[in-house]
Amino acid sequence: MFAKRTNWNMTPNRLSEALAAHRAAGKPLLDLTVSNPPECGFEYDSAAILNALRNPAALSYEPNPRGLESVRRAVAGYYADREEHVSVEDIFLTTSTSEAYSYVFRTLCDPGDEVLIPSPSYPLFDFLADIQDVRLVRYPLLYDHGWQIDFHALEQAITPRTRAVIVVHPNNPTGHFAKQAEMAKLNSICAARGLAIIADEVFLDFPLDENRRASFAANRGAPTFTLSGLSKISGLPQMKAAWLVAGGPQQWKKEALTRLEVIADTYLSVNAPVQLAIPKFLQQRHAFRQQVRSRVGRNLAELDRLLAAQKVCSRLAVEGGWCAVLRVPATRSDEDLAIELLTTQGIYVHPGHFYDFSSGRFIVVSLLVQEVRFHSAVLKVLTFLGHA
Numbered sequence: 001m002f003a004k005r006t007n008w009n010m011t012p013n014r015l016s017e018a019l020a021a022h023r024a025a026g027k028p029l030l031d032l033t034v035s036n037p038p039e040c041g042f043e044y045d046s047a048a049i050l051n052a053l054r055n056p057a058a059l060s061y062e063p064n065p066r067g068l069e070s071v072r073r074a075v076a077g078y079y080a081d082r083e084e085h086v087s088v089e090d091i092f093l094t095t096s097t098s099e100a101y102s103y104v105f106r107t108l109c110d111p112g113d114e115v116l117i118p119s120p121s122y123p124l125f126d127f128l129a130d131i132q133d134v135r136l137v138r139y140p141l142l143y144d145h146g147w148q149i150d151f152h153a154l155e156q157a158i159t160p161r162t163r164a165v166i167v168v169h170p171n172n173p174t175g176h177f178a179k180q181a182e183m184a185k186l187n188s189i190c191a192a193r194g195l196a197i198i199a200d201e202v203f204l205d206f207p208l209d210e211n212r213r214a215s216f217a218a219n220r221g222a223p224t225f226t227l228s229g230l231s232k233i234s235g236l237p238q239m240k241a242a243w244l245v246a247g248g249p250q251q252w253k254k255e256a257l258t259r260l261e262v263i264a265d266t267y268l269s270v271n272a273p274v275q276l277a278i279p280k281f282l283q284q285r286h287a288f289r290q291q292v293r294s295r296v297g298r299n300l301a302e303l304d305r306l307l308a309a310q311k312v313c314s315r316l317a318v319e320g321g322w323c324a325v326l327r328v329p330a331t332r333s334d335e336d337l338a339i340e341l342l343t344t345q346g347i348y349v350h351p352g353h354f355y356d357f358s359s360g361r362f363i364v365v366s367l368l369v370q371e372v373r374f375h376s377a378v379l380k381v382l383t384f385l386g387h388a
Helices: 014-022 048-054 069-081 097-108 124-131 152-157 180-193 250-267 272-283 284-309 334-345 370-386
Strands: 091-094 114-119 134-143 148-149 162-168 195-201 224-229 242-247 325-329 361-368
Touching: 069 091, 069 272, 091 097, 091 180, 091 250, 097 124, 097 162, 097 195, 097 224, 097 242, 097 250, 097 370, 124 134, 134 152, 162 180, 180 195, 224 284, 242 250, 250 361, 272 284, 284 370, 334 361, 334 370, 361 370
Parallel strands: 114 134, 114 162, 162 195, 195 224
Antiparallel strands: 091 242, 134 148, 224 242, 325 361
């Protein structure tokens, strides 16, 4: 009686079972996977956030499919601060980037159509695609002293049913930003093949250096949908506020906006109090970004210091985001290693296969963990690996 698209394997994996047992037993846990900003000890202007939700205008209802114009102007202002022009009319407000993905998939894809996604990458895409009856096809990111798109493999993966290429900018968890040459190559391929670029930019504001990376939101070289939101930009995932920007050739964009408006008008999902608060929430991003970049920088420096004192483990290059990928000895599967770290050391890490790494030689750790706990956990991991 259920749809085939929901025939997922609901059996918990061994690591999930071990984590549940560990917590049920009340054992102490050093969690190196935590990435929910409100749980990471950052300081927020609580009064400003709560006051933003008390706008009397929320008692009125203006059912605009794109979202309130004043709010979209604030989002356009976010891009203007980055010296990138985005028209207010090209922006749609959504409750999350997940919802924005559903809008895009529904706009581009018939059931069974294909979308290319990078590998490694975050596992949420599989569920988003299944729900929309879209088939995902992987294209690899290659690592050689840094990450890069394997364009030969990407082009080989294109079929008559391919509708779009997802690029996560920067990627989660690799931290790889699309370079200018890669953006130009993506434009060339997609424009020639009649494909859209879907750019996920939720971590765009968090490079590890001082160099601002260009957004796809102002891209004109190929049909483009750019997704972002306050979950990462302002560290407010609980507020459920995001947006979708349509860009590209003018005639294509005009048709895409028309279709998106029908979809958005069908749902009218973003509630008035949160919409009206978005401009104030965007103002919070500056202080939050500074805190995150400071902590990530200190944790990464500490990680490198600890790694320099041993020889069994190394980290891969990272350019942005909140994660570090560690290369570990291939003496066991990454899942077995994660379970051993949990059961013997009380430390929780993500195995690389969780993010579709092709071999079992990687674990992924969050750089958002508070510094004292991060140092303690990483030191225990490296000590364990040195004696394993």
